[in-house]
Amino acid sequence: xxxxxTVLEKQKKxxxxxxxxTVQKHLDVVIDEGHLMVTDPNNFDDxxxxxxxxxxxxxxxxxxxxxxxxxxxxxxxxxxEESVVAKLPAPRMMLPRARKLPVPKPLTKWEQIAKAKGIxxxxxxKKVYDEVLDKWVPTYGYQRYKxxxxxxxxxxxxxxxxxxxxMFAEKRDLRIERIAKNEISxxxxxxxxxxxxxxxxxFLGPESASAKELVTAANIAKxxxxxxxxxxxxxxxxxxxxxxxxxxxMPGRKRKRTPVTLPGERKRNLEIVNKVLNKKPxxxxxxxxxxQKAEARAEREANAGDEGGKKKGKGKGKGKGxFGRKKPKGGQGKRNHSKRAVGRxxx
Numbered sequence: 127x128x129x130x131x132t133v134l135e136k137q138k139k140x141x142x143x144x145x146x147x148t149v150q151k152h153l154d155v156v157i158d159e160g161h162l163m164v165t166d167p168n169n170f171d172d173x174x175x176x177x178x179x180x181x182x183x184x185x186x187x188x189x190x191x192x193x194x195x196x197x198x199x200x201x202x203x204x205x206x207e208e209s210v211v212a213k214l215p216a217p218r219m220m221l222p223r224a225r226k227l228p229v230p231k232p233l234t235k236w237e238q239i240a241k242a243k244g245i246x247x248x249x250x251x252k253k254v255y256d257e258v259l260d261k262w263v264p265t266y267g268y269q270r271y272k273x274x275x276x277x278x279x280x281x282x283x284x285x286x287x288x289x290x291x292x293m294f295a296e297k298r299d300l301r302i303e304r305i306a307k308n309e310i311s312x313x314x315x316x317x318x319x320x321x322x323x324x325x326x327x328x329f330l331g332p333e334s335a336s337a338k339e340l341v342t343a344a345n346i347a348k349x350x351x352x353x354x355x356x357x358x359x360x361x362x363x364x365x366x367x368x369x370x371x372x373x374x375x376m377p378g379r380k381r382k383r384t385p386v387t388l389p390g391e392r393k394r395n396l397e398i399v400n401k402v403l404n405k406k407p408x409x410x411x412x413x414x415x416x417x418q419k420a421e422a423r424a425e426r427e428a429n430a431g432d433e434g435g436k437k438k439g440k441g442k443g444k445g446k447g448x449f450g451r452k453k454p455k456g457g458q459g460k461r462n463h464s465k466r467a468v469g470r471x472x473x
Contacts, residue, residue: 147196149189157197160217164190234315271301 156165166186174182201212233241240247253262256273263273281293317323335343344364349355 145188145192147192149192151189151193155190155193157194158217158219159194159197159201159214161219161221162194162214163219164194166190232315232319235311 151166151168153167155167157163158165171182198212198214201214203210203212205211239245250265252265254265255261256263256277258277259273264270278297281297283289283291283293287293345355348358351358
């Protein structure tokens with residue numbers, strides 16, 4: 127009996143370590159089994175969150191996880207090999223994407239044509255049997271070209287072709303041109319996918335000239351002749367670059383005057399003459415008033431000078447007033463006397 131009692135007490139202590147699987151919440155939590163996510167609408171306990179933050183968060187997480195596990199075990203289960211798994215339903219909550227939606231790869235020009243005409247792609251074998259060489263040769267690749275060289279060890283010259291022409295070199299040039307054309311098509315497909323505008327012929331790199339620079343160079347080359355491009359024939363849809371002309375290329379050349387016989391020249395000349403003749407002079411009132419005042423002042427000064435000359439001629443004899451006195455002699459006078467007195471004191 128003592129042994130049984132001891133075992134029961136030990137089990138009781140072990141059970142006290144673990145919490146029950148039943149969890150009570152004031153408000154029911156929202157469980158999304160598809161995302162394995164639990165949304166808890168209950169408010170936090172401010173006192174526990176402030177005083178026992180870590181333990182409170184751990185207990186809250188444990189309770190919500192227990193509710194999620196209880197919900198999972200209520201789902202239908204099935205056995206996979208040696209394990210029992212639950213079949214999760216479709217997610218109910220829409221989560222935002224971390225990245226943007228993948229854009230479908232744009233079709234190439236050939237894929238667009240094949241789609242419009244219903245052409246389906248056929249899988250080709252890597253090797254085909256060549257009856258001429260009596261062996262298996264690659265269908266495509268650099269080894270295919272090597273097999274073709276072995277096969278075409280002799281080439282027939284057409285009747286209308288030059289007998290001295292190297293047909294092997296011509297065939298090699300056609301192959302290189304075909305490879306370059308395929309490469310241009312590949313680059314155009316890449317540019318179309320990245321929405322990059324490219325010219326219809328060729329590709330402009332950092333070392334290539336732009337369309338404006340090419341037009342300017344063409345105009346300069348055209349005007350480099352002895353006639354400055356006057357007798358040079360124009361090309362189809364030729365454009366003239368701005369700022370490039372006879373005047374800019376030859377600054378010392380005189381400008382051609384327009385002939386008088388052009389229609390509308392007489393009318394234009396008459397308009398210029400009428401504009402000059404009907405032009406009214408600008409009147410400055412202030413300047414006219416100042417000039418008038420200056421003339422009147424000069425006239426008054428001239429009249430005053432004439433009257434002063436007549437009075438001088440009449441006052442030669444003994445007269446009254448300031449102009450009739452005699453000038454004092456050098457040794458007499460109050461001012462001279464005072465100067466002498468000052469001189470004596472200084473001595």
